[in-house]
Amino acid sequence: MAFKIGQLNIENQIILAPMAGVSNSPFRILSRNYGAGLVFAEMVSDKGLLYENEKTKKLLYMTDIEKPMAQQIFGSDLETMVNAAIYIDKHSNCDIIDINMGCPVPKVAIKAQAGASLMKNPDLIYDIVREIVKKVSKPVTVKIRSGWDHSSVNAVEVAKRIEAAGSSAITVHARTRSQGYSGLADLDVIKAVKEAVNIPVIGNGDVIDGPSAKRMLDYTGCDAVMIGRGALGNPWIFREINAYLKDGVHLPRPTHQEIKEMMIMHLDSLVELKGEHTGVLEMRSHGPWYLKGIEHASSLRKQLSQAKTRNEFVQYVDDFFKHHA
Ligand SMILES: Cc1cc2nc3c(=O)[nH]c(=O)nc-3n(C[C@H](O)[C@H](O)[C@H](O)COP(=O)(O)O)c2cc1C
Structure with missing residues:
Protein backbone atom coordinates (compact mmCIF):
# COMPACT_ATOMS: atom_id res chain seq x y z
CA MET A 1 0.00 0.00 0.00
CA ALA A 2 1.35 3.40 -0.98
CA PHE A 3 1.52 6.31 1.45
CA LYS A 4 2.77 9.90 1.41
CA ILE A 5 5.45 11.82 3.27
CA GLY A 6 4.63 15.47 2.61
CA GLN A 7 3.92 15.54 -1.13
CA LEU A 8 6.23 12.60 -1.78
CA ASN A 9 4.62 9.38 -2.87
CA ILE A 10 6.12 6.22 -1.31
CA GLU A 11 5.09 3.18 -3.34
CA ASN A 12 4.96 0.67 -0.49
CA GLN A 13 5.29 0.32 3.28
CA ILE A 14 8.74 -1.25 3.50
CA ILE A 15 11.67 1.03 4.27
CA LEU A 16 15.44 0.50 4.56
CA ALA A 17 16.77 1.87 7.89
CA PRO A 18 19.66 4.29 8.13
CA MET A 19 22.67 2.19 9.12
CA ALA A 20 26.11 3.74 9.49
CA GLY A 21 28.64 1.79 7.43
CA VAL A 22 25.88 -0.11 5.62
CA SER A 23 23.17 2.09 4.07
CA ASN A 24 25.43 3.63 1.44
CA SER A 25 24.51 4.10 -2.21
CA PRO A 26 25.29 0.54 -3.42
CA PHE A 27 23.24 -1.01 -0.61
CA ARG A 28 20.40 1.44 -1.08
CA ILE A 29 20.29 0.56 -4.80
CA LEU A 30 20.13 -3.17 -3.96
CA SER A 31 17.36 -2.49 -1.46
CA ARG A 32 15.33 -0.41 -3.89
CA ASN A 33 15.81 -3.01 -6.65
CA TYR A 34 14.47 -5.68 -4.32
CA GLY A 35 11.44 -3.65 -3.34
CA ALA A 36 12.14 -1.10 -0.58
CA GLY A 37 9.69 1.78 -1.10
CA LEU A 38 12.04 4.30 0.52
CA VAL A 39 15.67 4.10 1.62
CA PHE A 40 17.45 6.01 4.38
CA ALA A 41 21.12 6.95 4.07
CA GLU A 42 23.59 6.51 6.91
CA MET A 43 23.77 9.43 9.32
CA VAL A 44 26.15 12.33 8.66
CA SER A 45 27.49 14.70 11.28
CA ASP A 46 26.25 18.30 11.12
CA LYS A 47 29.66 19.63 12.12
CA GLY A 48 31.44 17.30 9.69
CA LEU A 49 29.43 18.84 6.86
CA LEU A 50 29.93 22.42 7.94
CA TYR A 51 33.67 22.03 8.54
CA GLU A 52 33.96 20.68 5.00
CA ASN A 53 35.16 17.29 6.20
CA GLU A 54 35.85 15.34 2.99
CA LYS A 55 34.91 11.99 4.52
CA THR A 56 31.55 13.35 5.68
CA LYS A 57 30.85 14.89 2.29
CA LYS A 58 31.54 11.60 0.54
CA LEU A 59 28.77 10.07 2.67
CA LEU A 60 26.31 12.29 0.80
CA TYR A 61 27.00 10.47 -2.48
CA MET A 62 23.80 9.19 -4.06
CA THR A 63 22.35 8.31 -7.46
CA ASP A 64 18.93 9.02 -8.92
CA ILE A 65 18.05 5.33 -9.23
CA GLU A 66 17.85 4.92 -5.46
CA LYS A 67 15.27 7.70 -5.04
CA PRO A 68 13.18 8.26 -3.01
CA MET A 69 15.96 8.59 -0.44
CA ALA A 70 16.12 10.25 2.98
CA GLN A 71 19.44 11.74 4.10
CA GLN A 72 19.89 11.67 7.85
CA ILE A 73 21.87 14.17 9.93
CA PHE A 74 22.89 14.09 13.57
CA GLY A 75 24.03 16.78 15.96
CA SER A 76 22.97 18.58 19.11
CA ASP A 77 23.43 22.25 18.47
CA LEU A 78 20.52 24.19 16.98
CA GLU A 79 22.58 26.44 14.72
CA THR A 80 24.85 23.77 13.25
CA MET A 81 21.93 21.38 12.76
CA VAL A 82 19.99 24.03 10.85
CA ASN A 83 23.01 24.96 8.72
CA ALA A 84 23.74 21.30 7.96
CA ALA A 85 20.12 20.82 6.89
CA ILE A 86 20.35 23.89 4.63
CA TYR A 87 23.58 22.48 3.16
CA ILE A 88 21.84 19.19 2.34
CA ASP A 89 18.78 20.96 0.99
CA LYS A 90 21.04 22.79 -1.48
CA HIS A 91 23.66 20.21 -2.35
CA SER A 92 21.95 16.82 -2.17
CA ASN A 93 19.37 15.41 -4.54
CA CYS A 94 17.78 13.44 -1.68
CA ASP A 95 14.02 13.66 -1.16
CA ILE A 96 13.78 13.96 2.63
CA ILE A 97 15.97 15.38 5.39
CA ASP A 98 15.80 13.14 8.47
CA ILE A 99 17.02 14.07 11.94
CA ASN A 100 18.59 11.41 14.15
CA MET A 101 17.25 11.45 17.71
CA GLY A 102 17.85 7.79 18.40
CA CYS A 103 21.53 6.91 18.10
CA PRO A 104 22.62 5.25 21.38
CA VAL A 105 26.39 4.95 20.85
CA PRO A 106 28.36 6.80 23.56
CA LYS A 107 30.37 8.86 21.06
CA VAL A 108 27.12 10.33 19.71
CA ALA A 109 24.61 10.13 22.59
CA ILE A 110 26.92 11.05 25.47
CA LYS A 111 30.06 12.78 24.22
CA ALA A 112 28.31 14.82 21.52
CA GLN A 113 24.93 15.05 23.36
CA ALA A 114 23.34 14.14 20.02
CA GLY A 115 21.22 11.21 18.80
CA ALA A 116 19.11 9.68 21.59
CA SER A 117 20.41 12.27 24.06
CA LEU A 118 17.98 14.76 22.49
CA MET A 119 15.10 12.64 23.83
CA LYS A 120 15.88 14.20 27.22
CA ASN A 121 15.13 17.67 25.89
CA PRO A 122 11.75 17.96 24.10
CA ASP A 123 12.04 21.77 23.99
CA LEU A 124 15.30 21.57 22.08
CA ILE A 125 13.76 18.92 19.79
CA TYR A 126 10.91 21.30 19.00
CA ASP A 127 13.28 24.18 18.27
CA ILE A 128 15.57 22.12 16.04
CA VAL A 129 12.72 20.65 13.99
CA ARG A 130 10.84 23.96 13.71
CA GLU A 131 13.91 25.89 12.55
CA ILE A 132 14.93 23.25 10.03
CA VAL A 133 11.41 22.99 8.63
CA LYS A 134 11.35 26.78 8.21
CA LYS A 135 14.67 26.92 6.38
CA VAL A 136 14.56 23.99 3.95
CA SER A 137 12.34 23.11 1.00
CA LYS A 138 12.47 19.30 1.35
CA PRO A 139 10.19 17.47 3.79
CA VAL A 140 11.76 16.97 7.23
CA THR A 141 11.32 13.78 9.25
CA VAL A 142 12.63 12.64 12.63
CA LYS A 143 13.74 9.26 13.95
CA ILE A 144 13.37 8.74 17.68
CA ARG A 145 13.60 6.00 20.31
CA SER A 146 10.98 5.21 22.96
CA GLY A 147 12.85 7.40 25.42
CA TRP A 148 16.19 7.72 27.19
CA ASP A 149 15.60 4.90 29.68
CA HIS A 150 12.74 2.82 31.06
CA SER A 151 11.81 5.48 33.61
CA SER A 152 11.58 8.22 30.98
CA VAL A 153 9.64 6.73 28.08
CA ASN A 154 8.41 9.90 26.37
CA ALA A 155 7.97 9.00 22.71
CA VAL A 156 4.36 10.23 22.66
CA GLU A 157 5.20 13.62 24.16
CA VAL A 158 8.20 14.02 21.85
CA ALA A 159 6.21 12.90 18.78
CA LYS A 160 3.55 15.54 19.48
CA ARG A 161 6.23 18.24 19.72
CA ILE A 162 7.81 16.99 16.50
CA GLU A 163 4.46 17.13 14.71
CA ALA A 164 3.72 20.61 16.08
CA ALA A 165 7.13 21.75 14.81
CA GLY A 166 6.17 20.80 11.24
CA SER A 167 7.77 17.40 10.68
CA SER A 168 6.31 15.39 7.79
CA ALA A 169 6.72 11.95 9.39
CA ILE A 170 8.24 10.26 12.40
CA THR A 171 10.06 6.95 12.81
CA VAL A 172 9.89 5.23 16.18
CA HIS A 173 12.53 2.66 17.07
CA ALA A 174 10.62 1.22 20.00
CA ARG A 175 13.50 0.72 22.40
CA THR A 176 14.95 3.10 24.94
CA ARG A 177 18.49 4.38 24.61
CA SER A 178 19.58 2.33 27.60
CA GLN A 179 18.26 -0.84 25.96
CA GLY A 180 20.63 -0.34 23.05
CA TYR A 181 19.67 -3.21 20.75
CA SER A 182 18.74 -5.66 23.52
CA GLY A 183 15.28 -6.84 24.55
CA LEU A 184 12.35 -6.55 22.19
CA ALA A 185 10.90 -3.48 20.50
CA ASP A 186 7.75 -2.41 22.37
CA LEU A 187 4.93 -2.30 19.82
CA ASP A 188 2.70 -0.49 22.33
CA VAL A 189 4.94 2.57 22.11
CA ILE A 190 4.56 2.70 18.31
CA LYS A 191 0.80 2.22 18.68
CA ALA A 192 0.58 5.05 21.22
CA VAL A 193 2.56 7.39 18.96
CA LYS A 194 0.38 6.51 15.97
CA GLU A 195 -2.73 7.31 18.00
CA ALA A 196 -1.27 10.62 19.20
CA VAL A 197 -0.25 12.24 15.89
CA ASN A 198 -1.67 12.75 12.41
CA ILE A 199 1.57 12.62 10.43
CA PRO A 200 2.74 9.24 9.08
CA VAL A 201 4.42 7.00 11.66
CA ILE A 202 7.07 4.50 10.61
CA GLY A 203 7.47 1.62 13.05
CA ASN A 204 10.93 0.18 13.64
CA GLY A 205 12.47 -2.63 15.62
CA ASP A 206 12.83 -6.39 15.05
CA VAL A 207 11.05 -6.67 11.71
CA ILE A 208 12.78 -9.63 10.11
CA ASP A 209 10.21 -11.16 7.73
CA GLY A 210 6.67 -10.94 6.37
CA PRO A 211 4.87 -12.07 9.53
CA SER A 212 6.78 -9.68 11.82
CA ALA A 213 6.14 -6.80 9.40
CA LYS A 214 2.42 -7.62 9.25
CA ARG A 215 2.24 -7.91 13.05
CA MET A 216 3.74 -4.45 13.49
CA LEU A 217 1.49 -2.88 10.85
CA ASP A 218 -1.68 -4.57 12.14
CA TYR A 219 -1.05 -4.12 15.85
CA THR A 220 0.20 -0.54 15.85
CA GLY A 221 -1.64 0.89 12.81
CA CYS A 222 1.67 2.44 11.70
CA ASP A 223 1.95 3.61 8.09
CA ALA A 224 5.11 1.70 7.21
CA VAL A 225 7.81 -0.47 8.74
CA MET A 226 11.54 0.19 8.70
CA ILE A 227 14.05 -2.63 8.48
CA GLY A 228 17.60 -2.50 9.79
CA ARG A 229 19.39 -5.65 10.86
CA GLY A 230 17.00 -7.89 8.95
CA ALA A 231 18.38 -6.44 5.71
CA LEU A 232 22.04 -7.12 6.53
CA GLY A 233 23.27 -9.57 3.90
CA ASN A 234 19.63 -9.92 2.94
CA PRO A 235 18.32 -7.39 0.40
CA TRP A 236 15.75 -10.05 -0.63
CA ILE A 237 13.83 -9.21 2.57
CA PHE A 238 12.03 -6.32 0.88
CA ARG A 239 10.68 -8.51 -1.92
CA GLU A 240 9.69 -11.21 0.59
CA ILE A 241 7.80 -8.83 2.86
CA ASN A 242 6.03 -7.19 -0.08
CA ALA A 243 4.89 -10.60 -1.33
CA TYR A 244 3.71 -11.61 2.12
CA LEU A 245 1.77 -8.39 2.71
CA LYS A 246 0.24 -8.44 -0.76
CA ASP A 247 -0.59 -12.12 -1.25
CA GLY A 248 0.17 -13.82 2.08
CA VAL A 249 2.83 -15.95 0.39
CA HIS A 250 6.25 -16.97 1.70
CA LEU A 251 8.71 -16.61 -1.17
CA PRO A 252 11.49 -19.20 -1.24
CA ARG A 253 14.78 -18.06 0.24
CA PRO A 254 17.48 -17.16 -2.31
CA THR A 255 19.47 -20.08 -3.69
C1 LIG B 1 25.07 -1.29 11.88
C2 LIG B 1 23.97 -0.34 12.30
C3 LIG B 1 24.12 1.02 12.05
C4 LIG B 1 23.10 1.91 12.41
N1 LIG B 1 23.23 3.24 12.09
C5 LIG B 1 22.18 4.09 12.30
C6 LIG B 1 22.20 5.43 11.81
O1 LIG B 1 23.17 5.89 11.17
N2 LIG B 1 21.11 6.21 12.09
C7 LIG B 1 20.01 5.75 12.76
O2 LIG B 1 19.05 6.49 12.97
N3 LIG B 1 19.97 4.48 13.21
C8 LIG B 1 21.01 3.65 12.97
N4 LIG B 1 20.90 2.34 13.35
C9 LIG B 1 19.64 1.85 13.95
C10 LIG B 1 18.69 1.31 12.88
O3 LIG B 1 18.32 2.32 11.97
C11 LIG B 1 17.42 0.73 13.53
O4 LIG B 1 16.75 1.75 14.22
C12 LIG B 1 17.73 -0.40 14.51
O5 LIG B 1 18.69 -1.30 13.99
C13 LIG B 1 16.44 -1.17 14.88
O6 LIG B 1 15.86 -1.75 13.75
P1 LIG B 1 16.04 -3.33 13.44
O7 LIG B 1 15.53 -4.08 14.63
O8 LIG B 1 15.25 -3.55 12.19
O9 LIG B 1 17.52 -3.57 13.24
C14 LIG B 1 21.92 1.43 13.06
C15 LIG B 1 21.80 0.05 13.31
C16 LIG B 1 22.80 -0.83 12.94
C17 LIG B 1 22.61 -2.30 13.20
Whole structure:
Protein backbone atom coordinates (compact mmCIF):
# COMPACT_ATOMS: atom_id res chain seq x y z
CA MET A 1 0.00 0.00 0.00
CA ALA A 2 1.35 3.40 -0.98
CA PHE A 3 1.52 6.31 1.45
CA LYS A 4 2.77 9.90 1.41
CA ILE A 5 5.45 11.82 3.27
CA GLY A 6 4.63 15.47 2.61
CA GLN A 7 3.92 15.54 -1.13
CA LEU A 8 6.23 12.60 -1.78
CA ASN A 9 4.62 9.38 -2.87
CA ILE A 10 6.12 6.22 -1.31
CA GLU A 11 5.09 3.18 -3.34
CA ASN A 12 4.96 0.67 -0.49
CA GLN A 13 5.29 0.32 3.28
CA ILE A 14 8.74 -1.25 3.50
CA ILE A 15 11.67 1.03 4.27
CA LEU A 16 15.44 0.50 4.56
CA ALA A 17 16.77 1.87 7.89
CA PRO A 18 19.66 4.29 8.13
CA MET A 19 22.67 2.19 9.12
CA ALA A 20 26.11 3.74 9.49
CA GLY A 21 28.64 1.79 7.43
CA VAL A 22 25.88 -0.11 5.62
CA SER A 23 23.17 2.09 4.07
CA ASN A 24 25.43 3.63 1.44
CA SER A 25 24.51 4.10 -2.21
CA PRO A 26 25.29 0.54 -3.42
CA PHE A 27 23.24 -1.01 -0.61
CA ARG A 28 20.40 1.44 -1.08
CA ILE A 29 20.29 0.56 -4.80
CA LEU A 30 20.13 -3.17 -3.96
CA SER A 31 17.36 -2.49 -1.46
CA ARG A 32 15.33 -0.41 -3.89
CA ASN A 33 15.81 -3.01 -6.65
CA TYR A 34 14.47 -5.68 -4.32
CA GLY A 35 11.44 -3.65 -3.34
CA ALA A 36 12.14 -1.10 -0.58
CA GLY A 37 9.69 1.78 -1.10
CA LEU A 38 12.04 4.30 0.52
CA VAL A 39 15.67 4.10 1.62
CA PHE A 40 17.45 6.01 4.38
CA ALA A 41 21.12 6.95 4.07
CA GLU A 42 23.59 6.51 6.91
CA MET A 43 23.77 9.43 9.32
CA VAL A 44 26.15 12.33 8.66
CA SER A 45 27.49 14.70 11.28
CA ASP A 46 26.25 18.30 11.12
CA LYS A 47 29.66 19.63 12.12
CA GLY A 48 31.44 17.30 9.69
CA LEU A 49 29.43 18.84 6.86
CA LEU A 50 29.93 22.42 7.94
CA TYR A 51 33.67 22.03 8.54
CA GLU A 52 33.96 20.68 5.00
CA ASN A 53 35.16 17.29 6.20
CA GLU A 54 35.85 15.34 2.99
CA LYS A 55 34.91 11.99 4.52
CA THR A 56 31.55 13.35 5.68
CA LYS A 57 30.85 14.89 2.29
CA LYS A 58 31.54 11.60 0.54
CA LEU A 59 28.77 10.07 2.67
CA LEU A 60 26.31 12.29 0.80
CA TYR A 61 27.00 10.47 -2.48
CA MET A 62 23.80 9.19 -4.06
CA THR A 63 22.35 8.31 -7.46
CA ASP A 64 18.93 9.02 -8.92
CA ILE A 65 18.05 5.33 -9.23
CA GLU A 66 17.85 4.92 -5.46
CA LYS A 67 15.27 7.70 -5.04
CA PRO A 68 13.18 8.26 -3.01
CA MET A 69 15.96 8.59 -0.44
CA ALA A 70 16.12 10.25 2.98
CA GLN A 71 19.44 11.74 4.10
CA GLN A 72 19.89 11.67 7.85
CA ILE A 73 21.87 14.17 9.93
CA PHE A 74 22.89 14.09 13.57
CA GLY A 75 24.03 16.78 15.96
CA SER A 76 22.97 18.58 19.11
CA ASP A 77 23.43 22.25 18.47
CA LEU A 78 20.52 24.19 16.98
CA GLU A 79 22.58 26.44 14.72
CA THR A 80 24.85 23.77 13.25
CA MET A 81 21.93 21.38 12.76
CA VAL A 82 19.99 24.03 10.85
CA ASN A 83 23.01 24.96 8.72
CA ALA A 84 23.74 21.30 7.96
CA ALA A 85 20.12 20.82 6.89
CA ILE A 86 20.35 23.89 4.63
CA TYR A 87 23.58 22.48 3.16
CA ILE A 88 21.84 19.19 2.34
CA ASP A 89 18.78 20.96 0.99
CA LYS A 90 21.04 22.79 -1.48
CA HIS A 91 23.66 20.21 -2.35
CA SER A 92 21.95 16.82 -2.17
CA ASN A 93 19.37 15.41 -4.54
CA CYS A 94 17.78 13.44 -1.68
CA ASP A 95 14.02 13.66 -1.16
CA ILE A 96 13.78 13.96 2.63
CA ILE A 97 15.97 15.38 5.39
CA ASP A 98 15.80 13.14 8.47
CA ILE A 99 17.02 14.07 11.94
CA ASN A 100 18.59 11.41 14.15
CA MET A 101 17.25 11.45 17.71
CA GLY A 102 17.85 7.79 18.40
CA CYS A 103 21.53 6.91 18.10
CA PRO A 104 22.62 5.25 21.38
CA VAL A 105 26.39 4.95 20.85
CA PRO A 106 28.36 6.80 23.56
CA LYS A 107 30.37 8.86 21.06
CA VAL A 108 27.12 10.33 19.71
CA ALA A 109 24.61 10.13 22.59
CA ILE A 110 26.92 11.05 25.47
CA LYS A 111 30.06 12.78 24.22
CA ALA A 112 28.31 14.82 21.52
CA GLN A 113 24.93 15.05 23.36
CA ALA A 114 23.34 14.14 20.02
CA GLY A 115 21.22 11.21 18.80
CA ALA A 116 19.11 9.68 21.59
CA SER A 117 20.41 12.27 24.06
CA LEU A 118 17.98 14.76 22.49
CA MET A 119 15.10 12.64 23.83
CA LYS A 120 15.88 14.20 27.22
CA ASN A 121 15.13 17.67 25.89
CA PRO A 122 11.75 17.96 24.10
CA ASP A 123 12.04 21.77 23.99
CA LEU A 124 15.30 21.57 22.08
CA ILE A 125 13.76 18.92 19.79
CA TYR A 126 10.91 21.30 19.00
CA ASP A 127 13.28 24.18 18.27
CA ILE A 128 15.57 22.12 16.04
CA VAL A 129 12.72 20.65 13.99
CA ARG A 130 10.84 23.96 13.71
CA GLU A 131 13.91 25.89 12.55
CA ILE A 132 14.93 23.25 10.03
CA VAL A 133 11.41 22.99 8.63
CA LYS A 134 11.35 26.78 8.21
CA LYS A 135 14.67 26.92 6.38
CA VAL A 136 14.56 23.99 3.95
CA SER A 137 12.34 23.11 1.00
CA LYS A 138 12.47 19.30 1.35
CA PRO A 139 10.19 17.47 3.79
CA VAL A 140 11.76 16.97 7.23
CA THR A 141 11.32 13.78 9.25
CA VAL A 142 12.63 12.64 12.63
CA LYS A 143 13.74 9.26 13.95
CA ILE A 144 13.37 8.74 17.68
CA ARG A 145 13.60 6.00 20.31
CA SER A 146 10.98 5.21 22.96
CA GLY A 147 12.85 7.40 25.42
CA TRP A 148 16.19 7.72 27.19
CA ASP A 149 15.60 4.90 29.68
CA HIS A 150 12.74 2.82 31.06
CA SER A 151 11.81 5.48 33.61
CA SER A 152 11.58 8.22 30.98
CA VAL A 153 9.64 6.73 28.08
CA ASN A 154 8.41 9.90 26.37
CA ALA A 155 7.97 9.00 22.71
CA VAL A 156 4.36 10.23 22.66
CA GLU A 157 5.20 13.62 24.16
CA VAL A 158 8.20 14.02 21.85
CA ALA A 159 6.21 12.90 18.78
CA LYS A 160 3.55 15.54 19.48
CA ARG A 161 6.23 18.24 19.72
CA ILE A 162 7.81 16.99 16.50
CA GLU A 163 4.46 17.13 14.71
CA ALA A 164 3.72 20.61 16.08
CA ALA A 165 7.13 21.75 14.81
CA GLY A 166 6.17 20.80 11.24
CA SER A 167 7.77 17.40 10.68
CA SER A 168 6.31 15.39 7.79
CA ALA A 169 6.72 11.95 9.39
CA ILE A 170 8.24 10.26 12.40
CA THR A 171 10.06 6.95 12.81
CA VAL A 172 9.89 5.23 16.18
CA HIS A 173 12.53 2.66 17.07
CA ALA A 174 10.62 1.22 20.00
CA ARG A 175 13.50 0.72 22.40
CA THR A 176 14.95 3.10 24.94
CA ARG A 177 18.49 4.38 24.61
CA SER A 178 19.58 2.33 27.60
CA GLN A 179 18.26 -0.84 25.96
CA GLY A 180 20.63 -0.34 23.05
CA TYR A 181 19.67 -3.21 20.75
CA SER A 182 18.74 -5.66 23.52
CA GLY A 183 15.28 -6.84 24.55
CA LEU A 184 12.35 -6.55 22.19
CA ALA A 185 10.90 -3.48 20.50
CA ASP A 186 7.75 -2.41 22.37
CA LEU A 187 4.93 -2.30 19.82
CA ASP A 188 2.70 -0.49 22.33
CA VAL A 189 4.94 2.57 22.11
CA ILE A 190 4.56 2.70 18.31
CA LYS A 191 0.80 2.22 18.68
CA ALA A 192 0.58 5.05 21.22
CA VAL A 193 2.56 7.39 18.96
CA LYS A 194 0.38 6.51 15.97
CA GLU A 195 -2.73 7.31 18.00
CA ALA A 196 -1.27 10.62 19.20
CA VAL A 197 -0.25 12.24 15.89
CA ASN A 198 -1.67 12.75 12.41
CA ILE A 199 1.57 12.62 10.43
CA PRO A 200 2.74 9.24 9.08
CA VAL A 201 4.42 7.00 11.66
CA ILE A 202 7.07 4.50 10.61
CA GLY A 203 7.47 1.62 13.05
CA ASN A 204 10.93 0.18 13.64
CA GLY A 205 12.47 -2.63 15.62
CA ASP A 206 12.83 -6.39 15.05
CA VAL A 207 11.05 -6.67 11.71
CA ILE A 208 12.78 -9.63 10.11
CA ASP A 209 10.21 -11.16 7.73
CA GLY A 210 6.67 -10.94 6.37
CA PRO A 211 4.87 -12.07 9.53
CA SER A 212 6.78 -9.68 11.82
CA ALA A 213 6.14 -6.80 9.40
CA LYS A 214 2.42 -7.62 9.25
CA ARG A 215 2.24 -7.91 13.05
CA MET A 216 3.74 -4.45 13.49
CA LEU A 217 1.49 -2.88 10.85
CA ASP A 218 -1.68 -4.57 12.14
CA TYR A 219 -1.05 -4.12 15.85
CA THR A 220 0.20 -0.54 15.85
CA GLY A 221 -1.64 0.89 12.81
CA CYS A 222 1.67 2.44 11.70
CA ASP A 223 1.95 3.61 8.09
CA ALA A 224 5.11 1.70 7.21
CA VAL A 225 7.81 -0.47 8.74
CA MET A 226 11.54 0.19 8.70
CA ILE A 227 14.05 -2.63 8.48
CA GLY A 228 17.60 -2.50 9.79
CA ARG A 229 19.39 -5.65 10.86
CA GLY A 230 17.00 -7.89 8.95
CA ALA A 231 18.38 -6.44 5.71
CA LEU A 232 22.04 -7.12 6.53
CA GLY A 233 23.27 -9.57 3.90
CA ASN A 234 19.63 -9.92 2.94
CA PRO A 235 18.32 -7.39 0.40
CA TRP A 236 15.75 -10.05 -0.63
CA ILE A 237 13.83 -9.21 2.57
CA PHE A 238 12.03 -6.32 0.88
CA ARG A 239 10.68 -8.51 -1.92
CA GLU A 240 9.69 -11.21 0.59
CA ILE A 241 7.80 -8.83 2.86
CA ASN A 242 6.03 -7.19 -0.08
CA ALA A 243 4.89 -10.60 -1.33
CA TYR A 244 3.71 -11.61 2.12
CA LEU A 245 1.77 -8.39 2.71
CA LYS A 246 0.24 -8.44 -0.76
CA ASP A 247 -0.59 -12.12 -1.25
CA GLY A 248 0.17 -13.82 2.08
CA VAL A 249 2.83 -15.95 0.39
CA HIS A 250 6.25 -16.97 1.70
CA LEU A 251 8.71 -16.61 -1.17
CA PRO A 252 11.49 -19.20 -1.24
CA ARG A 253 14.78 -18.06 0.24
CA PRO A 254 17.48 -17.16 -2.31
CA THR A 255 19.47 -20.08 -3.69
CA HIS A 256 23.20 -20.41 -3.04
CA GLN A 257 23.79 -19.27 -6.61
CA GLU A 258 21.75 -16.10 -5.99
CA ILE A 259 23.61 -15.44 -2.75
CA LYS A 260 26.95 -15.86 -4.50
CA GLU A 261 25.96 -13.52 -7.32
CA MET A 262 24.61 -10.93 -4.89
CA MET A 263 27.83 -10.99 -2.84
CA ILE A 264 29.93 -10.38 -5.95
CA MET A 265 27.59 -7.68 -7.26
CA HIS A 266 27.63 -5.94 -3.87
CA LEU A 267 31.43 -6.20 -3.71
CA ASP A 268 31.87 -4.80 -7.21
CA SER A 269 29.57 -1.85 -6.58
CA LEU A 270 31.41 -0.99 -3.35
CA VAL A 271 34.77 -1.29 -5.10
CA GLU A 272 33.56 0.95 -7.91
CA LEU A 273 32.37 3.61 -5.47
CA LYS A 274 35.08 3.47 -2.82
CA GLY A 275 38.08 1.87 -4.50
CA GLU A 276 39.36 -1.67 -4.05
CA HIS A 277 40.91 -1.28 -0.59
CA THR A 278 37.85 0.21 1.16
CA GLY A 279 35.36 -1.83 -0.88
CA VAL A 280 36.98 -5.11 0.13
CA LEU A 281 37.29 -3.97 3.76
CA GLU A 282 33.58 -3.13 3.88
CA MET A 283 32.66 -6.44 2.27
CA ARG A 284 34.52 -8.20 5.07
CA SER A 285 31.55 -7.20 7.30
CA HIS A 286 28.86 -7.94 4.73
CA GLY A 287 30.33 -11.36 3.81
CA PRO A 288 29.37 -13.17 7.07
CA TRP A 289 25.92 -11.58 6.99
CA TYR A 290 25.28 -13.10 3.56
CA LEU A 291 26.47 -16.47 4.85
CA LYS A 292 24.17 -16.55 7.87
CA GLY A 293 22.43 -19.92 8.05
CA ILE A 294 24.65 -21.53 5.38
CA GLU A 295 26.26 -24.70 6.68
CA HIS A 296 30.01 -25.35 6.66
CA ALA A 297 30.80 -21.69 5.89
CA SER A 298 33.09 -21.03 8.86
CA SER A 299 36.31 -21.41 6.87
CA LEU A 300 34.94 -19.14 4.12
CA ARG A 301 34.05 -16.54 6.75
CA LYS A 302 37.64 -16.63 7.96
CA GLN A 303 39.03 -16.38 4.42
CA LEU A 304 36.79 -13.40 3.61
CA SER A 305 37.88 -11.62 6.79
CA GLN A 306 41.43 -11.74 5.43
CA ALA A 307 40.78 -11.04 1.75
CA LYS A 308 42.82 -8.12 0.44
CA THR A 309 41.77 -7.79 -3.18
CA ARG A 310 38.55 -8.02 -5.13
CA ASN A 311 39.79 -11.07 -7.05
CA GLU A 312 40.88 -12.86 -3.90
CA PHE A 313 37.42 -12.29 -2.38
CA VAL A 314 35.66 -13.55 -5.52
CA GLN A 315 37.95 -16.60 -5.70
CA TYR A 316 37.09 -17.62 -2.12
CA VAL A 317 33.37 -17.19 -2.75
CA ASP A 318 33.52 -19.07 -6.08
CA ASP A 319 35.48 -21.97 -4.57
CA PHE A 320 33.07 -22.33 -1.67
CA PHE A 321 29.89 -22.27 -3.72
CA LYS A 322 31.36 -24.69 -6.30
CA HIS A 323 31.37 -27.26 -3.52
CA HIS A 324 28.13 -26.11 -1.84
CA ALA A 325 25.83 -25.51 -4.79
C1 LIG B 1 25.07 -1.29 11.88
C2 LIG B 1 23.97 -0.34 12.30
C3 LIG B 1 24.12 1.02 12.05
C4 LIG B 1 23.10 1.91 12.41
N1 LIG B 1 23.23 3.24 12.09
C5 LIG B 1 22.18 4.09 12.30
C6 LIG B 1 22.20 5.43 11.81
O1 LIG B 1 23.17 5.89 11.17
N2 LIG B 1 21.11 6.21 12.09
C7 LIG B 1 20.01 5.75 12.76
O2 LIG B 1 19.05 6.49 12.97
N3 LIG B 1 19.97 4.48 13.21
C8 LIG B 1 21.01 3.65 12.97
N4 LIG B 1 20.90 2.34 13.35
C9 LIG B 1 19.64 1.85 13.95
C10 LIG B 1 18.69 1.31 12.88
O3 LIG B 1 18.32 2.32 11.97
C11 LIG B 1 17.42 0.73 13.53
O4 LIG B 1 16.75 1.75 14.22
C12 LIG B 1 17.73 -0.40 14.51
O5 LIG B 1 18.69 -1.30 13.99
C13 LIG B 1 16.44 -1.17 14.88
O6 LIG B 1 15.86 -1.75 13.75
P1 LIG B 1 16.04 -3.33 13.44
O7 LIG B 1 15.53 -4.08 14.63
O8 LIG B 1 15.25 -3.55 12.19
O9 LIG B 1 17.52 -3.57 13.24
C14 LIG B 1 21.92 1.43 13.06
C15 LIG B 1 21.80 0.05 13.31
C16 LIG B 1 22.80 -0.83 12.94
C17 LIG B 1 22.61 -2.30 13.20
